Amino acid sequence: KMDFSKFSDSDFGVKEWVNAALRAHKDKQIPVDAHASTLVMKLQLFIQEVNNALEETSLQVVQNMPRVLRDVEAVRQEASLLKEQMLIVKEDIKRVESETAQSMQRLVELDAVKTRMQESQNALQEADNWTTLSADVEWVFSTQDVHKIAEKLGGMQQSLNVLHDVPDFQERKKLLESLKNRLEALLSPMLVEAFNSHALDEAQQYVKIFSDIERYPQIRNYYIGCHKTGILQIWSSLQDPGKPLLERLSSFYDELLAKWHAEYSWCSQVFPDPILLLSSLFSQSLSSLTPPLARCLQDVVQGGSGGSSPLATLMDLRQAALRFVKGLERALANITDSSPLYPLLESVHTPYCQLLVQYPTVEGQLMTERLKEVRLTAPTMEDIVALISDSVPKVFTHASEALERCSQLTEGWGLCGLLGTLESYFSQYLSKLPRTIQSLREGCGLEEEGPEKGEEWTHLQMAFRFIQCCGEMLLRTDALNSQLCLAVVTRTPSLRSPASEENPFGSFDYLAVYHPEQRTAVMELLAAVEKGGGEWPLLVSVTNRIHSLNEQVHTFAFDLLFAQLKQKLADVPQLRVWETGVMSPLESPRAITDDLPSFSLSPLPYITEIGDYLLTLPQQLEPFTSPDNPALVAALKTGRLPYPDTEVTEVVEGEEGEMEEHPSDAWLGAIARGTMDTYAKNILQIPSLPLQAALQLATDIAYLCNVLAALGQSPSQQLSQLEALCRADQQQLLKYEDDKSISRQLFQAVFKLRTWQ
DSSP states (O other): OOOHHHHHHHTHHHHHHHHHHTTTTTTTSSOHHHHHHHHHHHHHHHHHHHHHHHHHHHHHHHHHHHHHHHOOOOOOHHHHHHHHHHHHHHHHHHHHOOOOHHHHHHHHHHHEEEEEEEHHHHHHHHHHHHHHHHHHHHHHHHHHOOHHHHHHHHHHHHHHHHHHTTTHHHHHHHHHHHHHHHHHHHHHHHHHHHHHHHHHHHHHHHHHHHOOOOOOHHHHHHHHHHHHHHHHHHHHHHHTSSHHHHHHHHHHHHHHHHHHHHHHHHHHHHOOOOHHHHHHHHHHHHTTOOSHHHHHHHHHHHHBBBBBBBHHHHHHHHHHHHHHHHHHHHTTOSSOOOGGHHHHHHHHHHHHHHHTTTTHHHHHHHHOOOOOOOOOOSSSSHHHHHHHHHHHHHHHHHHHHHHHHHHHHTTTHHHHHHHHHHHHHHHHHHHHHHHHHHHHHHHHTTTTTTTTTHHHHHHHHHHHHHHOOOOHHHHHHHHHHHHHHHHHHHHHHHHSSSSSSSSTTTTOOHHHHHHHHHHHHHHHHHHHHHTEEEEEEEEHHHHHHHHHHHHHHHHHHHHHHHHHHHHHHHTGGGGGGGSSSSGGGSSSSTTTTTTTTEEEEGHHHHHOOOOHHHHHHHHHHHHGTTOOHHHHHHHHHOOSSSOOHHHHHHHHHHHTTTTOOOOOHHHHHHHHHHHHHHHHHHHOOSOOOOOHHHHHHHHHHHHHHHHHHTTTOOHHHHHHHHHHHHOOOHHHHHHHHGEEEEEEEEHHHHHHHHHOO
């Protein structure tokens, strides 16, 4: 199948199209030449089709051309006629304007005179009306007919609106206000009765009266005053010291919600703005509670409730308030404009704000108490490591529970404070473990003469279990970091669009007023996580402390493995074989002489024991470095061992594609480098090296290098140079003085050791 659409491209290239068509050939059974012939044939057919289409289109164009020309001519004639008519209309308009300009100006002036006369007439009528109404008002008040009184006052208000420029406007206004006050005083008992008894018809009439006399805000205040007293009485009736605040507060919120439903249904038939009215009623009532709700919350949270922690008490109380808000939201689900509710919801949340600001402190106190329950001391070393292993899931469960509490209590605004609390919590926990490592070192004898022979593998198993605990900490820290980032991402929309007049039911931003710096930190946290694509390192200090602990445990395990080698190597300088004239029967002149070839010497027992120990390490390390244990692999991957291989480190850091080293190989390499380094240092502490002893030492060094080679480890440069310097006779040794491949410092040290008899 060929793509002919490319021929219509503006940047079509013949070579590119031909190459693409030939590359698309996949059938290996058909030669390329045959495929090219097929392409040529298809192109010829396509060209023939294009020619036929062009010929047919050209014929149709020629046939339709006369009709098109006739249509164009007809349109041209109609346009010319329209142009002539438009010119005639334009001339007519100019003629009318020139003939009637003065008449139109006169009509405008007459209309202005008429308007002024009508305004003057209305003013005179209203002045006369004011005089008539003010004269009859006392008689109307004497009838006690509130409807007639309201009608009179309404008429006087209309007249006053017109007479605002008269000299005695202020006196008239003052008179009218006094008359309104008299009417309001006359109506006030009836208003209270109507609002308390929910008399619908009477209330509607009174609202109309107050609207007519422009005193609608006053009747709203009457309604609020009547029902505010009832709400305050509900709160006072619930102040029973024998009942917990949670029970009383839940009952109060239930009563408020029931009252909202009842009053909203009634107010919708009486007032034009029922939501705004009820919002004002409830917000003023909540702000006037005696005792204040904020003080009650503070007392209960600080003092605890029924043995509960302060944080648990605060969460229960906060959930009661949030349930009330949700109930209110459901009640107004069909309302399009809920902006008047914001003052009410603000008054619901405000009593909790000071306590919510203190959330990180209260959370830290709870987590500290939980941490005290985590035991890390035991009579035996095995039990200590078992307790550490059991503590890891506990402390991270505490952290996950804290995140859940933060989300429920602060709706995400406390996330920054929680991060600080978590860092402090893990700092307290991790600070205990180095002391535990020191206790384990002392228990294993590393601080004295080393572990007893035969127990090092038991102790090593315990150490690797500790390393596994470090790996589990790293994995759980990564998981906790992901949970925190997910919480940030989930809460980002609500935190960026908090509660406001446009969105009263959003998450309440208590930090904006009570802790602006913390709010800024929250916004920076949202931006950082968003920049990282939903992932961002939030627990860096915790991770660093775990890495430090992991390194200490690695050192502890290494010291256990290396203790036996270190002990044997420490005895090297004191071996009697290096002393002149002090020899065992095997070290007699008949065994070691100047004429005896060096290859006939055998390695001494100390170095063969070291070699045997090294050869058993791969088998012994295999169970501890299994790749099937993710926690152990994570710890071994990030842990640092003593005696690092600097050359390998540089390669791994410089090339990302480099294969990772197997954990057992890393441990074996560290032990090998430690052995060579310690051996070299102890060799330089030998008092003196006669020729025979030097040859023996060279044999021992060569044996160790062979063992290391069998383990896949290269001898160190220092050890290789020591072997060469020990194997050299006096003349060869002097030649090494100018050898650039031999360390000058090492040469001088060995030269001082060598003695010649």
